[in-house]
Amino acid sequence: MNGTGNRHGNGNGNGSRVRELSVLRKLLIPEFKSCLVCSRPVKSKGSLPLLCEHCTDNVPWIVQPRCPVCGRAQGCPDCLRPEARSRAFIMNRSAVLYDTTMRAWIAEYKYGGREQFVEPFSMMLEQAYRQMCRELAGDHEAPIRHLFSSLTRLMSGRPQWNVDLITWVPVSRERLEERGFNQAELLARKLAKRLNMPACEMLVRMTHTGKQSFKKRAERLHNLDGAFGLLPNLDPRFFKQWDFIGSREHSEGSFPIKILLVDDIYTTGTTAAVCSSVLKRLEAAIGRSVSIYSLTLARS
């Protein structure tokens, strides 16, 4: 029957056979995943996980951000306002437009509790992040050079421009209890995992201010004053590790710690600005300049 199995003794043979069978089974019965949106079967080689081809086609990618500050795909009057200059973050980039499709998906994710959406969403964020890196590394050269540089990047394993740390916009305790998860945290953690980068909690929401999405522009702008704070027991020693990394990469000495702030939707940029100004307070604590980059899933 099974010569090898018998020779190796019964238990051992059984174990290996089971393993063989499970491999065989995986080959014969591939795992079918259905699309989160339309529940059609998903091809394993799709560009976004857990979304089928048709739904992937509906994603309103922001291919070319027009506004250099907030990453909007159209011209952006907001960033021309005088108060916008004093924002604490350097730039925002968003993966997609906040259109009806994305609105529905994000609502499913946040309010409907479909956390699996984090898979495609974090993939979108990753693409936006890579684009942001390319942009900041100054990759506007000829395609040949581009190819070359991406080759070198591949060899070195990382793009030349990179953030040091990923964090996210916190939600209040009440909201967390109601929802069961922080949508931005999930995105950030997943993104960090994909990029193999550290993610850590740095901010805390002090007051429960109600949903930004129910408010008018003017209300939004000042609603968040004092709503966020630094995590109380943040250990400054935690940031010491960047001294080593940093001094290896920047031999000249002074360098900022680059923090990526992740959120789901960017509308007026108030949340990002307030969070960034709070993060700026770190500078005093760790004695190093901090620069904050905002990355959001959708730009409305």
Place this chain on the structure above:
Amino acid sequence: MKVSLYAAGSMNEMCLYLSLDQRVDRLWWGGDTHWEKQSERFSGTDGEPYRGKTNASRYAGVRMLPISSGMPLQWVSKLAGMKLNACAAEWSRVEWERRVRGWLGERLSLEHAADVSFLLGISEAGRGDMTGAEGTNSKVTDNSVTDDKMTDDKMTDDKKSAAKVWMDDVVIRSCGISVSEQAWMQSLEKRAERIVWLLKGRSLLSGELESMLREMAPDLESDWRAAAQLAYLQGQIHLQSAVEADENSRKKVRQESSRKGGNSGKRKTHRCVRCGSAAFGGPCASCGSSDCARCEACRSLGRSRSCELLLQGGPRPQVHAVGSSSSALNLDMNVSIDAGINEDTSEGIHRGLRSASRPPDLQARLARWKLSPAQTAAADLAVRFLEGKRQTFQTGTAIKAGRSADASGYAANDPSSRFLLWAVTGAGKTEMLFPLIESVRSRGGQVLVATPRRDVVLELAPRLRKAFPNETCVTLYGGSEERWRRGGLTLATTHQLLRFAQAFDLVVIDELDAFPFHGDPMLAYAAEICRAPEGKTVYLSATPPKELQRLVRSGRLACAKVPVRYHRHPLPVPELLHIPSLNEVLRRKKLPDSLLRRWRTSLNRGAQVFIFVPKIAFAEPLAALLRSAFAGVTVGATSSKDEERGHKVQSFRASDVRMLVTTTILERGVTVPRSDVYILEADSGLFDEASLVQMAGRAGRSADDPAGCVVFASRQKTRAQAGACRQIRRMNRLAKPFLLPQAANKGLGFRRLWSRGL
């Protein structure tokens, strides 16, 4: 969410309890003469462990011992109700923590070891919080998210005295209760009563309860936890976590992992209590556990999570079989059911028709509805079934191994409470329901008519309202206005049944074999759970699933057949036609002559032409081809993807569109007078016997054109086609005694079986 856990009991025995609002528990166990009376009143029902005892023994040395101030609900739900020795009162905190860890065992193994102690909340439920007078009350208000400021203020007078007792962690029933507290308790009692009433027959998540209260009783919404807690202590409602760990599948995972030696991958190890589906566990910020499961299946009706509270009320008042004449009826019923089961003879129906044994009042009752003879005979059987006695059984009996988890599976488990009304398409099923509804309603029972689709609910509602003008008829569907209303007669889509538990004495499932009810174990489960313990289920179908047919044949399931349409003409028997495959037809852009000839005849006689194709992709191209072939004839095409479907069907019904190409989406529920049905590519695997019968049933539905024609056009004859023809012919044979004299000879003979049309 997190809830608190405490132990309470007498000198002899202690029991663990879940608490949404410890203020209530403290008063309940702290003792109050008023509530003793309350518990006396409910001492008849069981469920609450202290109910059975006399007041004296119940309160002899009653003590309440807080164990945890906040623990994930799913753990508390598992522990609550556990009986302990009285010596538990002597346990220290360390001991309690050790025990609780032991009881929860496996569940804790999935948590991060460092978090467990924090999640259990046992160590901090103790000393630190309890020592000060301020500490006691602030802790309690922390727990109750909706804290009632008013009551809190009222209670401040008494804080000190209560706190003294709490210092020892043990509340012994001796403390006096202030006047303000008594007032609060009295109002709470009234509120609890109302919540109990509102929850009767319901199965609701806390979020759903809140939205129900917002609509039905806004004054209760703010402090419902306290009222619900009192109702729970009284044993009137059931509190539990909405998703529970499924020990069986856990065992399986354990076995697998031990065999494979390690990681066995992600497995569904939880089960949703509301819908019965399996669910994955995952981290949750709401309760802090890393194995908190969310149910994906019933997501559309609110999020069901492990740490979400599910409130289930008691069953609604029950209806009993007709008392005096029940034995006679019962005997009689067995006879007629046996006969009814006798497949092809239709003798049972005859016997019913001859009505030798039919009690006169039933006859009179049936006469009121002006049914056709065949309808009367079937309704007669069904009403007797409903009014007959039967043995008790458990609701929602678990499916035995090897049985499919759908309606047929449940029916096989417990056939004696079910009845199949097998009525051909166009038999007038709705009218036959009227006497059944009347029978149950006249005895004060609750009736539910569930159908898989929303448009059927909307269509049925006015008819039922007209038939029962004195009843409150509630229609439930996604986005319905009457979401939380209740009435004697409920008309709902099958998904809405998830919000009920043990509520209905008669559950009618319309279109048993239709999507999405058929093949969805969740909906079958819901249909079981929503039925009262003594309730009965009536299935309605023109094409019951094979397993049910088998049960009927073997004589285990009561059944009445209505083989004839209301206009008493036989069903049109399909004609089989040989044509090339639709792909080829569309590629060559040439329709087969045999079909063209028939279509021309149909159009000439003024009939509407229904054309069914198996795939959406065929619809438009075929319609284009038809438009070129029949100039001047309006041809429409529609499918499930069509936004204007309703509009197109309307214009087809109004003969503005003469030919309509469609998919199986229109196989049911569409009545178009004077129509001929053509099913192209009838050999497609997407058309099974049931859907072929249903589509064929679109023809000849009106009395003035009873003889519409049905054509199955395909490349080859399949089992499904043959089966559909056989089923239709068999029904026509059964229908013989009911047919109009001039129609009696039609529909039985074999039409041309295989006419080669090429």
